[in-house]
Amino acid sequence: MSKNIKKIGVMTSGGDAPGMNAAIRSVVRTCAYHNVECVGIYRGYEGIMEGDFKSMDARSVKGIINKGGTVLKSARSKQFRTPEGRKIAHEQLKKAEIDALVVIGGDGTFNGGLVFNKEYEFPIIGIPCTIDNDIFGTTHTIGFDTALNTVVDCIDKIRDTASSHNRLFFVEVMGRDVGHIALNAGVGAGAEEILIPEENLGLDRLLESLHRSKRSGKSSSIVVVAEGDKIGKNVFELKDYVEANMDEYDVRVSVLGHMQRGGSPSCFDRVLASRMGVKAVETLLEGKTNYMVGLLNEKMELTHLREAVKGKSKIDRELLRVSEIMTT
16 A cells, blocks of 8 residues: 555546445545545535645545435536646645545546646546446446436336327437437337437438337337437427428427436445445555546456546447337
8 A cells, every 4th residue: 555645635526426425435434444534625626726625534424325416516617727727726735735636527527637647746546427428448437327217217207298198209318429328218218219429310210210100009209319419400400300290299308407417326326436436545545546447347447547538438339239129
């Protein structure tokens, strides 16, 4: 174990995700287990520059494993993107005698950590926490599983209304660059069609699919749309197009929005966050820096932050094939 690291700071940054609190709890308690001081940093990089720190021990994180959001709050910082801002941040960390950081968030959080480490050689380990599951180097990010359960539950409820009124529902879910939520939730909820950024179905094929569903006897349909889907400018444009070309359906749109980020984390996300927190702290204590902890082949593995940021999370092609069969 490294004798140079006696105090570790932990922060959350970027969009919140269910399981962030479980990750904070794990980091704090792993520090306590190894007799290392832990400091909670409020509001991410913004809080570092303002010196918004609070000492945390094992008891200070009791009762938070089941809570959504983040007790350390989160913020996006424009000032930290400047050399002047990062200089202030480094001075604040030195003043507080913090020796290393565990940063919990997504690629923006990791990018900030990379730049900061390059300028000041400050030890940093990242924990991937984003519902989009769009980080390279892990099969699951914290929050993804909970978001899927939330989306599937919402679609199940929407289907009740769709069936009662012979309606076609376009359900928009998060996923600006990748379609992990749409694909997995669409398969899990039995959607008639799934639209994701990675696969441009095209308007004609969408209509053909909906006509086929109608001919097969379906009186209602659910189409799950990732917000980054490339068929139309937005989900409302898709609605207008289908209404103009299909009289058979009464078309509605439901945008699930930020409800996907909230709620109590699933058991899977709580366990994942606990495992990642332990791995993050112990990686720092082993003298390693600039890594992200991730789940690969059911084991905790390390990926360099540079690769995590530059690499592209790929859609599961086998699951895509399953979705095509299921929507027949």
